[in-house]
Amino acid sequence: MKYASEGQREPAVGRTAGPVPATSGAAEQPRQASHDEQRGTRNRVARSILDHGPSTAAELALRLELTQAAVRRHLDALAAEGVVEPREKRVYGTRGRGRPAKAFALTDCGRDAFDQAYDQLACDALRWIAESAGGGEKGEAAVAAFARARLAAQAEGYREAVESAPPEARTQALAKALTADGYAATARSAPNPQLGEQLCQHHCPVAHVAERYPQLCEAETEVFSRLLGTHVQRLATIAHGDGVCTTFIPKAGRASGARAGKAAHHTGGRTTQTTTASASTAGRNPA
The missing domain is CATH 3.90.1520 (H-NOX domain)
Incomplete structure (x- = not known):
């Protein structure tokens, strides 16, 4: 089963070139909703790393039913905020060809964002x-x-x-x-x-x-x-x-x-x- 990439937009139909006319404040609502949805999914990514330990983009995509491209975008944003950091994934046994996948782990700052006692x-x-x-x-x-x-x-x-x-x-x-x-x-x-x-x-x-x-x-x-x-x-x-x-x-x-x-x-x-x-x-x- 395929999952739509987050933030994917429907193709524009009948859109013409030129300046976009001014709209009412209602036009900001979908933009805000999209931002909140992105933040919510980003939190899910961080929570999954908290629950399961350092994880690769592929592992996160499988768990959260997202595309790897969407997960990578969220991981990049979380890394920029200092919430996660990439690490070289440990390989047990014989290592295959190619570079090992990066696993992302929570930083101390990232852990502090969750419930503490x-x-x-x-x-x-x-x-x-x-x-x-x-x-x-x-x-x-x-x-x-x-x-x-x-x-x-x-x-x-x-x-x-x-x-x-x-x-x-x-x-x-x-x-x-x-x-x-x-x-x-x-x-x-x-x-x-x-x-x-x-x-x-x-x-x-x-x-x-x-x-x-x-x-x-x-x-x-x-x-x-x-x-x-x-x-x-x-x-x-x-x-x-x-x-x-x-x-x-x-x-x-x-x-x-x-x-x-x-x-x-x-x-x-x-x-x-x-x-x-x-x-x-x-x-x-x-x-």
């Missing part, structure tokens, strides 16, 4: 730490100690970038360092620029774990304070339902105490007033 593993590990310490306040303290040790090691990678920047550019330098670690961070003036700046993290790689263990957010806030050499205040966190992790950094010598902590910020479509938070509440939503 890292969040659950991290939560299980932190729960074990808490229970091993005796639970209760002792358990919370043990988790906090782990969080501080983890963030301290992470901060060493940021210290050089922050300390080499002039004082007025250190928040921006920290934002760039965080972005390199996947936090998509930016620095901007606070609503009242005379008071200070805001460090905004638009992504949190550990948000699901931090929702259960706010000590991670608290330790991060402490690290920001040490790196920037000033008291900072966590105004919002993704882990607790806000759209962005927002940290207020007061302008040195101008904002202190309650005046520094009473900075209005705009997060997730609403403006909020908060008062200075202690380190013990730095990872939680402001009241």
Whole structure:
């Protein structure tokens, strides 16, 4: 049984040369549907490699009931995205003539695109730490100690970038360092620029774990304070339902105490007033 090659089009009938007249937005729908279909099949190719291990184009075509030409197109696209990589297929026994077929295997990036249990593993590990310490306040303290040790090691990678920047550019330098670690961070003036700046993290790689263990957010806030050499205040966190992790950094010598902590910020479509938070509440939503 033959299978039609993906993306195969019917021959144009009665089509004349010349510019194509403008059409309504409805014309974009088939194009979008075709793109979605291509992406869906590409995912099937990657999933088949995940389920069966390194595979040749011929093996994938047989499994997925596609032509080898269609499979190769998808493999080329997946390789360009860094999802798969070609390898020389192992041959057991006597090798025949000709070059051995290439087998395509998932890269680490490709595997990460599928279901992972890292969040659950991290939560299980932190729960074990808490229970091993005796639970209760002792358990919370043990988790906090782990969080501080983890963030301290992470901060060493940021210290050089922050300390080499002039004082007025250190928040921006920290934002760039965080972005390199996947936090998509930016620095901007606070609503009242005379008071200070805001460090905004638009992504949190550990948000699901931090929702259960706010000590991670608290330790991060402490690290920001040490790196920037000033008291900072966590105004919002993704882990607790806000759209962005927002940290207020007061302008040195101008904002202190309650005046520094009473900075209005705009997060997730609403403006909020908060008062200075202690380190013990730095990872939680402001009241």
